[in-house]
Every structure is written in C-alpha cells, then in structure tokens.
Amino acid sequence: MWPIDRLRRAGPTPSAETPLILSGRIGNRRVVTAACEAARALGLLPGMPVTKAQAMVPDLQVLAEDTEADLASLERLALWLMQCIAPIVAVDPPDGVVIDATGTAHLHGGEAAMLEALLGRLTLSGVTVRLALAETWGAAHALARHTGPLTIAPDGTARDMLAPLPLAALRLAPATVRGLQDMGFQTIGDLMAIPRAPLTRRFGPEVRRRLDQALGASGEPIDPLRPTGLATTRRAFAEPIGAAETIARYIGKLARDLCRQLEERGLGARRLDLICWRVDNHAQPVRVGLAAPQRDPARLTRLLCDKIPTIDPGFGIEIMSLTATLAEPLAPRQASSPLEPAAPDVSGLVDVLANRVGARAIFRMAPVASEVPERSVTRVAPLTEIAEGWPDHWPRPARLLPRPEPIETLALLPDHPPSWIAWRGTRHRVARADGPERIFGEWWKREAETQAVRDYFRIEDTEGRRFWIFRQGDGEDRATGSMSWFLHGVFG
Amino acid sequence: MRDRNLALLRARIAQLEGDGRRVQGVLPFGVRELDRRLPQGGLALGALHEVAGGGNGTVDGAAAACFAAGIAARLPGPVLWCVTQADLFAPGLEQAGLPPGRVIHVEAGDDRTVLASMEEGLRHGGLAAVVAEVGRLPMIASRRLHLAAKATGTTGIALRRWRRQAEADDFGQPTASMTRWRVTELPSAPLPVPGLGRARWLVQLVRARAGECFDLELEACDGTGHLGLPADVADRPAAAGGSYAFG
Numbered sequence: 001m002w003p004i005d006r007l008r009r010a011g012p013t014p015s016a017e018t019p020l021i022l023s024g025r026i027g028n029r030r031v032v033t034a035a036c037e038a039a040r041a042l043g044l045l046p047g048m049p050v051t052k053a054q055a056m057v058p059d060l061q062v063l064a065e066d067t068e069a070d071l072a073s074l075e076r077l078a079l080w081l082m083q084c085i086a087p088i089v090a091v092d093p094p095d096g097v098v099i100d101a102t103g104t105a106h107l108h109g110g111e112a113a114m115l116e117a118l119l120g121r122l123t124l125s126g127v128t129v130r131l132a133l134a135e136t137w138g139a140a141h142a143l144a145r146h147t148g149p150l151t152i153a154p155d156g157t158a159r160d161m162l163a164p165l166p167l168a169a170l171r172l173a174p175a176t177v178r179g180l181q182d183m184g185f186q187t188i189g190d191l192m193a194i195p196r197a198p199l200t201r202r203f204g205p206e207v208r209r210r211l212d213q214a215l216g217a218s219g220e221p222i223d224p225l226r227p228t229g230l231a232t233t234r235r236a237f238a239e240p241i242g243a244a245e246t247i248a249r250y251i252g253k254l255a256r257d258l259c260r261q262l263e264e265r266g267l268g269a270r271r272l273d274l275i276c277w278r279v280d281n282h283a284q285p286v287r288v289g290l291a292a293p294q295r296d297p298a299r300l301t302r303l304l305c306d307k308i309p310t311i312d313p314g315f316g317i318e319i320m321s322l323t324a325t326l327a328e329p330l331a332p333r334q335a336s337s338p339l340e341p342a343a344p345d346v347s348g349l350v351d352v353l354a355n356r357v358g359a360r361a362i363f364r365m366a367p368v369a370s371e372v373p374e375r376s377v378t379r380v381a382p383l384t385e386i387a388e389g390w391p392d393h394w395p396r397p398a399r400l401l402p403r404p405e406p407i408e409t410l411a412l413l414p415d416h417p418p419s420w421i422a423w424r425g426t427r428h429r430v431a432r433a434d435g436p437e438r439i440f441g442e443w444w445k446r447e448a449e450t451q452a453v454r455d456y457f458r459i460e461d462t463e464g465r466r467f468w469i470f471r472q473g474d475g476e477d478r479a480t481g482s483m484s485w486f487l488h489g490v491f492g
Numbered sequence: 493m494r495d496r497n498l499a500l501l502r503a504r505i506a507q508l509e510g511d512g513r514r515v516q517g518v519l520p521f522g523v524r525e526l527d528r529r530l531p532q533g534g535l536a537l538g539a540l541h542e543v544a545g546g547g548n549g550t551v552d553g554a555a556a557a558c559f560a561a562g563i564a565a566r567l568p569g570p571v572l573w574c575v576t577q578a579d580l581f582a583p584g585l586e587q588a589g590l591p592p593g594r595v596i597h598v599e600a601g602d603d604r605t606v607l608a609s610m611e612e613g614l615r616h617g618g619l620a621a622v623v624a625e626v627g628r629l630p631m632i633a634s635r636r637l638h639l640a641a642k643a644t645g646t647t648g649i650a651l652r653r654w655r656r657q658a659e660a661d662d663f664g665q666p667t668a669s670m671t672r673w674r675v676t677e678l679p680s681a682p683l684p685v686p687g688l689g690r691a692r693w694l695v696q697l698v699r700a701r702a703g704e705c706f707d708l709e710l711e712a713c714d715g716t717g718h719l720g721l722p723a724d725v726a727d728r729p730a731a732a733g734g735s736y737a738f739g
Binding site for chain 2 (some may be wrong): 344345346348349350352353356357361362363364365366367373376377379382385386387389390392395396397398399400401402431432433434458460462463464465466489490491492
C-alpha cells in the first residue's frame with residue numbers, strides 16, 4: 001500500500017472512492033503493481049494485467065509506478081522513525097522499515113504503548129501501516145504482513161506464532177514458494193517439521209536460511225541508516241572492550257568529543273544514540289532523551305552511564321559510536337548572577353528520572369479550563385512553566401479515584417445529601433454534608449452531554465472521614481442523568 | 493544552666509550519630525502547641541520523615557498527602573512527588589498550599605523505583621522537598637534516603653501507604669527516619685449552619701529521634717500549608733493535650 005499512500009499524501013488525487021491502481025512492466029506486459037483499498041474491493045489484485053483490470057472496472061484510474069520515488073520517500077519515513085523511535089532503523093524495500101527497538105521502549109512507556117502510539121501517528125498522517133514486534137527481523141517481517149495491524153510476539157513465542165503463516169511470509173522467491181506448494185507445503189509450520197538436508201538439496205540453502213533467520217537460529221544484522229550532517233563521533237578499539245568501567249570511560253571520551261562538535265555548531269542535544277558494535281556484528285543501541293537541549297559532557301555521560309547495565313557486551317565491543325540524533329539550537333547564557341540567585345535547575349534530575357522510569361512517567365499537572373473534575377487536569381512536560389492553578393471556589397479532594405465508583409445511598413431527592421452511603425462494602429453514616437455543587441456536562445464539546453448534570457456533595461461520616469460524592473442527574477429530570485450515586489474522591 | 497547542658501548533650505548525640513554535619517535547621521509548624529514539643533522547635537530539614545494515615549487512611553493516604561503537601565508548601569523551591577498509584581488530585585494539593593507550578597510528579601511502576609527516584613531527587617539538591625508514596629520502607633533504603641537528604645539539605649517525606657489495611661502493621665518496623673507521623677481524620681466541629689467546616693486531624697508523632705512522642709488535635713492545612721489549633725483545644729489546659737513519653 002506504500003506507493004498508493006505516498007501518492008495520496010504527496011498531492012491531490014481523486015477522492016478515495018475512485019479506484020486507483022499503479023501499473024508497471026514485467027517484460028512486455030503491463031501489470032498492476034499496487035491497488036488501493038477501493039480497487040481491491042472490486043477484485044483488482046497486484047499481478048493481474050492492466051488491460052484486464054481496465055476491462056473489469058470502467059472508470060479505473062491508472063498511474064505509472066515510480067519505484068525510485070517510493071524508495072526515497074520510504075527512506076525519509078525511516079529517518080523520521082530513527083529520530084523519534086529507535087537509533088537502528090533500516091529500509092526494507094519495497095514497502096517496509098525495520099526498527100531495532102532494543103533499549104528504547106523505556107522512552108515511550110513500554111513496547112505496547114510505543115507501537116500503539118506509532119500506529120496512531122502513522123495512521124493519522126495517511127499511511128496504511130501494519131506493525132509487528134518480534135525477536136527477529138524475519139519473524140517481525142512475517143507477522144507484520146500476515147497477521148493483524150498490530151502484533152506483539154513475546155520472547156520465545158515466535159515459533160508458535162509463525163507456524164500457521166503461509167510460506168509467502170518467509171521472504172522467499174515466488175518461484176520457490178510455488179515449488180514448495182507443489183510439494184504440498186502450505187504453512188511455515190510444515191517446513192519446520194521436516195529435516196533440513198532434503199530441503200536444501202531440492203531448493204537450495206535459501207529456504208532453510210530464511211527459516212533460521214526468522215526463528216533466530218542464525219543472525220541477521222541490520223545495516224542502520226546513517227544520515228549525514230548529524231553531530232557524531234566514534235571510536236574503534238584494537239582490543240574489544242567489555243568491562244563496565246571501560247565502557248564508562250569511553251562514554252566519557254565520546255561525550256566530550258560530541259559536546260565539542262555541538263558547541264562549534266551552537267547546538268544542544270535532545271536525543272543521544274550510543275551504538276556499541278560487538279565483535280559478533282550485533283549492535284547494542286542505547287538511546288537517552290533530554291528534556292532540554294544540553295551539551296554538558298558530565299551530564300550526558302551520567303545519563304549514558306546509567307544505561308550501561310542494559311548493554312550486553314557479549315565477547316567484546318569493538319566500535320562505539322555516539323550520535324546526537326536530535327539537536328536544537330542552544331545559545332550560551334549566563335548561568336547565575338550575584339544580584340539575582342538563579343532558580344534551581346531541575347532539568348538534570350528530570351533527564352535522569354525520565355531515562356529511568358520513562359519520559360511519560362514524569363510530568364507536571366496543568367489546569368484545563370473544564371468544570372468536569374477528571375478533565376480539569378492534564379499532564380504536561382516536566383519543564384513547562386505553569387503560572388496559574390485552579391479556581392478555588394470549592395474544595396477539591398486530595399485523592400480522585402481513577403473512575404467514579406458506584407455507591408449505595410439513601411437520599412432525599414432532589415437536593416439533599418444522602419443520610420448514609422455504602423462504599424466498597426462499608427457503610428458510612430453521614431454526619432455533616434455540604435452541597436450540591438452542580439456541574440454541567442460540556443454540551444458545547446460533546447453531543448452526549450447536552451443535558452448531563454452532576455450534583456457533587458462533600459460529606460463527612462461519623463468518624464470524620466470526608467468523601468466527594470455525586471449524583472448523576474439533577475434529581476428531578478430523568479433526561480439529565482440516571483439518578484445513581486457515585487463516590488469520586490477522598491478528602492484529607 | 494540546664495538549657496546549656498541540654499544543648500551540649502544534644503550536640504554530642506548529633507555528633508555521635510551523624511556524619512559530623514550540623515543539623516540544617518528546622519521548619520516550625522507555626523502552631524505553638526506543636527512546635528514546643530518538637531526538638532528544636534520544628535521539623536528537622538535535611539532529613540527523612542514518615543507520614544501515614546490512620547484507619548482507612550492507610551489505604552487512601554488522603555490526609556497524609558495533605559499533611560505532606562503542607563510541609564512541602566512552606567519550603568521554598570520545587571517539589572518532587574513520586575507515586576505508584578495515579579490518584580493524586582492536583583487541585584486538592586493546591587488547596588493544601590502546593591500550586592501545580594511547584595510540583596513535578598513521577599509515576600513509577602513499583603516501590604523500588606519510587607525509592608530510587610526519591611533518592612535521586614534528594615541527591616539533586618535543588619529541590620525543597622521530595623515526597624514519595626511507598627508501602628514497604630526497608631531499613632537499608634530508609635538509611636540511604638536519610639543520608640541523601642542529610643547530604644543536600646533536602647527534606648524527604650515518605651508517605652506510607654499500603655494496598656490493604658492489614659499490611660499497615662509494617663508501620664511499626666524500625667526505619668532510619670527522623671520522625672514518624674500518623675494523621676487521622678477526626679469529626680470536625682459542628683457549624684451553626686448546615687455545611688462542613690475546616691477538617692480536623694489527630695496528628696500523632698509516633699516516633700521521634702531525640703524527642704518525645706505526643707498526639708494533638710489540629711485543624712487541617714489551609715491554603716498556605718499551615719495547620720491550625722482548634723479553638724476548643726487551644727482553651728484546654730496544657731496537661732490535657734495528651735503528651736506522653738516514649739510508648
């Protein structure tokens with residue numbers, strides 16, 4: 001789908017309802033190389049002659065394919081992925097990008113969250129995307145193309161997940177696949193079951209090699225995309241290194257080199273990639289993010305050294321390279337003045353914590369202009385300045401439950417607080433109460449809340465515990481809510 | 493003469509148990525009844541303190557959070573607040589005196605990460621206070637935290653909070669913290685009109701290094717983080733305040 005998506009994103013094309021196919025040449029024949037969703041629905045598939053397609057669908061739109069532009073555009077996508085997802089990214093023509101996500105999921109809040117965010121962003125920008133995460137390139141390639149739009153194969157399950165997939169998933173030449181099918185092999189599982197020698201004698205080493213690569217029995221290094229123009233520095237070692245102290249020492253040296261380069265360009269790093277190439281040709285990437293542009297070698301070293309335990313040196317590391325994948329202008333400025341003591345700089349702390357617990361797990365709470373309590377708070381980046389808080393006309397609880405919990409009550413309608421509530425199996429007699437505070441649904445934003453009303457009460461039970469409860473609806477009109485009661489927060 | 497001897501003795505004890513560094517000052521609560529019972533008249537800065545709720549408060553920790561926010565609010569500078577459960581409501585914190593512009597929140601997956609984040613915050617030195625909501629606080633971890641706090645002068649508050657009320661027995665285990673507080677909600681004073689007055693807490697100092705334990709009925713934090721002394725308690729004779737020595 002990539003060539004179609006690229007054309008649709010690049011310029012004005014007829015509406016998505018008009019079927020669109022791309023034509024290319026195989027020998028003397030003009031064949032369909034790509035077909036859009038609408039065309040596929042009409043039965044047009046890649047590989048069929050263009051004339052046949054035109055005969056089947058009268059108002060079909062046919063454009064010539066442009067493989068080079070597709071590849072260039074795919075490379076740009078890969079570059080973008082390198083900047084925002086992981087340091088080791090390579091183009092997997094004709095329509096794939098392979099990402100080595102080792103050591104980077106922590107910046108995105110875990111693997112599943114990372115993939116979901118990526119799926120969302122690519123879909124929004126008009127790219128039909130299918131994602132899979134697996135232990136090997138081969139397995140991820142197969143799962144992405146032959147299972148749902150988002151597949152995660154946990155470690156050790158690649159074998160079971162690959163077994164039911166068709167042979168075409170193995171990156172084999174079409175002729176080989178046809179040959180295997182003639183012999184009665186249908187799925188990858190069929191191939192796994194038979195000994196390798198006869199298979200190799202009949203079809204050559206390719207079949208078994210692809211299977212080994214998919215199952216992780218043989219390695220398949222990714223040759224990463226290296227864009228020019230980034231501040232980067234590398235060191236090759238005559239003797240492979242492996243000890244944590246040695247790695248730390250060289251990280252310090254690389255960081256100093258990199259900071260010198262950044263200083264010459266007037267830049268500060270926002271994202272750093274350290275790639276350790278092992279003697280067995282495996283790359284061990286480490287990525288750290290910074291909340292604000294930095295070029296202080298000590299601080300960069302500290303962040304990278306925190307990640308040393310995640311580097312597996314194996315039989316030794318022979319090359320280390322450090323790249324500032326994302327850099328922003330950073331002008332030198334006066335740090336402090338005797339007249340005005342500087343505010344404490346917490347960006348260093350934020351960086352250390354963000355790289356330890358994840359960038360999403362460190363935040364500030366900022367006010368949102370919304371009356372609905374759960375919508376009145378949003379999480380913003382930890383270095384954002386927040387000038388104003390919330391209007392404090394009404395007391396607000398210290399703890400707000402993630403979602404309101406239904407409670408049993410005995411209350412007089414329409415505007416009396418309950419005389420008792422039962423929450424989580426405990427009954428509380430209400431000694432004192434305050435309210436109601438009426439909160440209307442955001443009818444200007446959400447259709448469903450046109451009439452919705454919540455009446456909030458603060459209640460205190462006989463032991464002095466204070467709760468924030470509300471009744472859905474205004475107590476008179478059923479259209480405003482179901483009249484059921486919920487507990488929403490606990491006061492301190 | 494007696495005061496001087498006491499001061500000398502205190503200095504000597506501090507020297508014995510510390511790393512030679514002087515105590516970094518105290519933060520008075522601004523309530524005379526409370527301050528006069530604390531060693532040196534306030535909460536020691538640059539130290540680890542523990543706060544927990546009582547009763548159901550061991551699970552939700554709402555009053556304890558307000559108490560901690562009130563302490564942090566009266567210290568100048570940013571505050572780091574580390575949690576495992578994301579149920580802290582920032583408008584509520586603001587009403588205890590801690591505006592959103594001063595707090596950086598960290599949401600970690602488990603207690604270990606929370607403690608590591610807290611230590612990182614304490615070692616940074618630029619923060620006013622670090623609050624961490626943890627369940628288990630082992631002796632070794634608390635000692636590390638206390639030393640980190642001492643080295644930079646940042647105040648650490650471990651807000652003890654458990655998943656189940658039964659686990660709250662853990663609060664009896666020894667730790668290296670300077671003081672240990674328990675904050676329990678009490679019924680507030682009835683108003684002449686329907687409504688709710690200022691919340692009232694039973695603030696118990698369960699353990700204090702080089703100090704006496706006591707419990708005191710106080711009014712909850714106001715918008716600036718200050719506690720108040722209820723009028724009916726203020727009028728009571730001092731002996732009825734509930735002071736008792738160790739145990």
